[in-house]
Amino acid sequence: MNYDNILKEIYTEVSPLFDKGEIAQYIPALSTVPRNKFGMAVCTLDGETYTIGDAYEQFSIQSISKVYSLTLVFKLIGERLWKRVGKEPSGNPFNSLVQLEYEKGIPRNPLINAGSLVLTDILLSEFQEPKKEILNLVRKTSGNNAINYDNAVIASEKITGHRNFALAHFMQSFKNILNPVDDVLDVYFHHCGIAMNCVDLARSFLFLANHGIIPDSGEYVISKSEAKRINALMLTCGLYDESGDFAFRAGLPGKSGVGGGIVAVLPEKLCVSVWGPSLGPAGNSLAGIAALEHFTTLTGMSVF
Amino acid sequence: MNYDNILKEIYTEVSPLFDKGEIAQYIPALSTVPRNKFGMAVCTLDGETYTIGDAYEQFSIQSISKVYSLTLVFKLIGERLWKRVGKEPSGNPFNSLVQLEYEKGIPRNPLINAGSLVLTDILLSEFQEPKKEILNLVRKTSGNNAINYDNAVIASEKITGHRNFALAHFMQSFKNILNPVDDVLDVYFHHCGIAMNCVDLARSFLFLANHGIIPDSGEYVISKSEAKRINALMLTCGLYDESGDFAFRAGLPGKSGVGGGIVAVLPEKLCVSVWGPSLGPAGNSLAGIAALEHFTTLTGMSVF
């Protein structure tokens, strides 16, 4: 199947959305990205790549990095993970502390900020150089060794990430963060500050569409069962408080970031990524969600 | 594929769970069901049926009926529905009023009690005989005209359903229930009080695995897109506050009821239903969830 015409049609359909929504303001280094940026990439298990727009321009992946952390930690400690973080959608904004208080410091799932901070804490306890581990995973799964951190974004987040500091200290009070808060946040902000383009991003998720194996290299990352479970978590929890709506509209497991990126997985077939910096009220790319809904409608493909 | 051996293996695996958990106590007519009842049925789009245990014994479908109501209302008023009910997982127990207060009487989704009461209210406004409409849908999709209401269960719920009365009055105060509360609950309790067996149940959901068409009769129920969207809602919201865990473990869209039934959909292939009356803390059949997890593990099939 050739996706070029579909991508063109999608571009036309979603371009009126570039003026709507808001660029993330709370991370100064992100607030200056032009609103009319838009890229999209489809990478298939057969090795084909289709792109449109700014698909080769780098952006900050932000919360999309939570899937890499989850992959690393799940592989590392398996089911023990679920003693420190849940598997349920939160029903609350991505940085809420309310549920965390009622549930005594156990975050709802690993794809919201609180959950990912716990995963980062585990990485700090298990690895000598946790920053390198994620970067290695991203480079290996995408096949691009040039992928790196964007230090300007990371510095920007450290100055303004008050809510994330609050989450970490709060969980520390429940003994669910064990390393010093400053160390946990240093690693966390680094993961969020990875810069990638749409093609790298879609390619780096292909192992999740391929039962845990990187299709290009044949390298094993995680088991078939683990890949299925990470996809399930993305479907129920991947777009914060808009996960249900995204499943309803696009019908694919996916993960978003406040940099405007979204990546989605169609198991046994392909991955599709999109970047549009202007966000809706739940913190997800407006054009990105619309593009992915069009994609599954036009191709007739979804997990449902 | 022949599922008989898989069903036998599942039966052996889950039988130790019959003694665990609790039979639903708050509906007196349900509290006397023996704990060791267990049935399971697989119905394929090819017309094959595989069963084990008490798969031909009737039980009260309870909240599973919410999928029939959703099908009827979605078909009837389409996207207008989403003005009165959301599409997100609730992150709260099935009968919680907390979120309803913060969100001014708009229930999180149509598969929790509050949401289904709104759907029932719409059915009352749109149909002369709403009780008949659901029954007709169930009979038509299952191909079994003998399916009926269990009046003992319905009478039992009316006496003890204080929380549902509270939910309806509460939404009435937000003007999201328009018909008299007693009328809404009469219809609601009737839907919950439908009695079916596992085979009827699996068969009646086949149209959702078949892009909206009943496979036996070829009759159109809803569009392909609507079927996909109902499956998405079941995956994110179908098992109350355990939906994320069920997606993680079983990887299928499904819906449960406090009568101990669960039904799940594998698009383009089959439906599988299970009945085990003893419930876990979230109100879902303990043996049922385990059985469906085994089913997808043993067959290697899931939407992910």
Add this chain to the structure above:
Amino acid sequence: MNYDNILKEIYTEVSPLFDKGEIAQYIPALSTVPRNKFGMAVCTLDGETYTIGDAYEQFSIQSISKVYSLTLVFKLIGERLWKRVGKEPSGNPFNSLVQLEYEKGIPRNPLINAGSLVLTDILLSEFQEPKKEILNLVRKTSGNNAINYDNAVIASEKITGHRNFALAHFMQSFKNILNPVDDVLDVYFHHCGIAMNCVDLARSFLFLANHGIIPDSGEYVISKSEAKRINALMLTCGLYDESGDFAFRAGLPGKSGVGGGIVAVLPEKLCVSVWGPSLGPAGNSLAGIAALEHFTTLTGMSVF
């Protein structure tokens, strides 16, 4: 001390507030009261009465009746009461269900709707004619046998009191309402629907300023210790979610109603009541609160 000049000064000060705020709309029979009504009465333990404005015009006392219910029930069952209702400010609007869910059907205090519904349930269990009992207490403490129910208001509340029906059904689900909901609400709406004027109201609270004894007749109502405790509850909980602000501004135990009345107690000295139908966001009379703040500032008297 002669309060006539103080009352005149207060009237002038608060009259600009008559145009601000909102008349209670959710009880149709109350929504037609003219906004420029204002009355105030001071009744001393010495038997003096000072009035201004519409102090002899009747209005619906609404939630002020909760103090009479509390007096009756506290006298009747004493400390056993606190098994079914708390003593803490709620920190939430007067008709909130949120806290009730977290605290398993035990209302925060007897002066919010949920708490008063529990008290009404107790009155129903303990008395043959609970409606008569409250009326008798009001007549006895005020010395006015003509005080009666306003049946138009009561009928109006029954039609629109969805939230109160929700609260009662909700507590019934926690077994903290034992009588049929319709019976409980019939009595509750009757209590709320008592019509009184400012002079009757101030006089009827004098026993709380007088260690439990009606000063005119010398009749014993409750003990000194019980009177002190009811005053304490009024101070911490009497003005819903504005109780702290009222204590801060006026420094007196008091109770308000959505009919626009407020009554306050200065122990060992006097009671002061005020009526102004236009309400602030917390449901308390705007002019009434301002008038009572002026009263304690001008007289230099408060409990602090």
Add this chain to the structure above:
Amino acid sequence: MNYDNILKEIYTEVSPLFDKGEIAQYIPALSTVPRNKFGMAVCTLDGETYTIGDAYEQFSIQSISKVYSLTLVFKLIGERLWKRVGKEPSGNPFNSLVQLEYEKGIPRNPLINAGSLVLTDILLSEFQEPKKEILNLVRKTSGNNAINYDNAVIASEKITGHRNFALAHFMQSFKNILNPVDDVLDVYFHHCGIAMNCVDLARSFLFLANHGIIPDSGEYVISKSEAKRINALMLTCGLYDESGDFAFRAGLPGKSGVGGGIVAVLPEKLCVSVWGPSLGPAGNSLAGIAALEHFTTLTGMSVF
């Protein structure tokens, strides 16, 4: 009136409580205080002092210091204070973040941790040496220049005060903490770490019983109206989530700390302080609350 016999009777009554409850564990330096410590002091406006037990032994005043901060800030910026903090009881535990999230970073009142952190932030903005200012106020109002910080307690709190760090970062995210979090907490922990005995404590609150004037020196601290308002805040909010119960039982404005101290004010008469390190579930001294209830019962004195 001679209070010696009353204090003896109270000591006998409350001593069985020494074995009940829990010593505060989360501040290591406090956790080693012996459970059977108990002191009580009555200081009258006439200059009389009555004591029993360990009334001259120092303890950590902890949250009682919030009243001194409030006095300083209220005097300094007056009504502007209420833009950054509320005046209502919280209805939640003293260190809850839930309400803070719903109310966008505005703490409910100045006597819970979040509110006092905001006050500390204001002191940091307004004073060169905020630590000295509070100490000066305490020394001046108590007449004891030897009162000082307990550095062991302060160091202990800094290591374990995760929840307070969380609160400050959280409010920083709402722009209601303007100074660096580490600076705010340094001052906050110093205030909490003041060591005093019962006599100093009761004496230092006498200006609140005396319309804002220190009775010994005649020195003006705050206005009559401000003193009244601080007393009102103590009555509605001074004992965290047990404030209503304390008002009900003791009927006095008061403030507690997790070091086991409580101080209460009887306007125009006296102050009474008590120290018992073992705490009930709301974090208030068990023996202390009981002692103050006995005190108002035996003397027949309360604000109600």
